[in-house]
Amino acid sequence: MSGSLEVRKFLWQHDDAMPRGSTGVPAQRNDEPSRISSEQVHQARLAVARGALDVEDCRQLLEMLGLVPGEDGVPPVRR
Numbered sequence: 001m002s003g004s005l006e007v008r009k010f011l012w013q014h015d016d017a018m019p020r021g022s023t024g025v026p027a028q029r030n031d032e033p034s035r036i037s038s039e040q041v042h043q044a045r046l047a048v049a050r051g052a053l054d055v056e057d058c059r060q061l062l063e064m065l066g067l068v069p070g071e072d073g074v075p076p077v078r079r
Contacts, residue, residue, distance in 0.1 A: 036078050041067060044077075 045067050052058035062068045066076035 038078070041075055041078060 044065065045062060048061045048065065048067065049058050052061055059068075069075050
């Protein structure tokens with residue numbers, strides 16, 4: 001029982017130190033290099049293709065997820 005009380009006390013102390021009003025949503029990254037590699041895009045495309053019902057379904061899913069290359073040849077997910 002004392003261990004549980006210690007954990008609650010620790011959480012209570014640290015909860016007061018946390019800033020209020022934070023939504024927990026990360027801010028948009030600015031001028032950072034892309035964190036999604038071309039290999040990750042390739043693996044994501046394969047996963048979508050495996051789960052798609054047909055070719056049209058696959059195309060729509062890839063487009064919605066930003067995995068289809070744009071006019072510049074780069075998928076939106078990598079920009």
